[in-house]
Amino acid sequence: MLLHPERTLHVREIARLTGTTAGTLNKELTKLHNADLLARERVGNQVRYVANQAHPIYPELVGILKKTIGLGDVLADALAPAADKITTAFIFGSLARNEESGGSDVDVLIIGDLGFAEAVGLLYPAQAAVGREINPQVFNAGEWRKKVKAKDPFAMDVLAKPKIFLIGNEDEFAKPGRRQS
Numbered sequence: 765m766l767l768h769p770e771r772t773l774h775v776r777e778i779a780r781l782t783g784t785t786a787g788t789l790n791k792e793l794t795k796l797h798n799a800d801l802l803a804r805e806r807v808g809n810q811v812r813y814v815a816n817q818a819h820p821i822y823p824e825l826v827g828i829l830k831k832t833i834g835l836g837d838v839l840a841d842a843l844a845p846a847a848d849k850i851t852t853a854f855i856f857g858s859l860a861r862n863e864e865s866g867g868s869d870v871d872v873l874i875i876g877d878l879g880f881a882e883a884v885g886l887l888y889p890a891q892a893a894v895g896r897e898i899n900p901q902v903f904n905a906g907e908w909r910k911k912v913k914a915k916d917p918f919a920m921d922v923l924a925k926p927k928i929f930l931i932g933n934e935d936e937f938a939k940p941g942r943r944q945s
Contacts, residue, residue, distance in 0.1 A: 765802070765815045766826050767837050772805070772812040801825075835859065835894055839872060840930040842890035846883075850876035851905060852932035860926040869897040872930070873922060875908050875937070 765773065775793065779786045793813055796802040803816045816822065836855065843853055857871035858864040870891075874883055883900040891898045903911070911919035927937070 765813065766822070766829055769815040769817050772814040774807075774810040774812050778813065835870065836928050836930055838890050838893055839870070839887065839898070842886050843874070843883075843930060846876075846878050846886055847931055849878045850874055850931045852876070852937045853930040854932075854937070855928040855930065856922050856925065860928050862926075869899050870894065872898060872900045873927075874900055874902045875905060877904060878902060 765771065765778075773781075775786050775790055778793070779789050782789065793802060793804075797804050797813070800819055801816055801822075802813045804811055804813050806812075839853075839855065843850060853872060853874045853876075854860070855870060856873055858868045859870055872883075872887065880900065880902045883902045887898045887900055908919070912923070927934075929937070
């Protein structure tokens with residue numbers, strides 16, 4: 765909710781998104797509302813919540829989220845203008861493995877019809893927002909297929925380790941590595 769303050773959500777939507785039960789969540793949402801971190805309004809018989817952007821610590825909370833668990837959202841939003849050129853994009857490396865340190869950079873692999881310079885241009889503003897260097901690796905589908913077929917060590921390492929998908933999913937990622945019939 766902090767990263768998308770324009771969205772108002774009702775309890776069941778938030779429960780579905782977070783994988784928690786509405787009853788437990790309702791208590792926590794009430795605490796956040798009482799702390800003035802969330803605003804709420806009644807729409808019909810639904811109570812809808814939204815982040816309170818006027819709260820004094822709102823900017824700091826957003827900054828923390830962008831640099832930690834909300835990193836994927838920030839990068840997905842940054843790549844969104846070129847989503848039609850991207851088959852798959854994901855974070856790999858220490859961040860995806862939950863082994864990052866304070867100085868870890870963000871490794872992003874992009875497969876599609878996007879040039880390296882365009883990828884850097886899209887990700888540069890996100891780099892400032894997250895306070896970490898972002899290192900994109902950009903391949904078209906043919907290049908990636910060749911790396912996989914040749915059992916390139918980099919490609920094999922990426923295939924074997926955890927990923928945080930920004931665009932696409934594991935199934936779509938597997939397609940460029942397979943021969944299309």
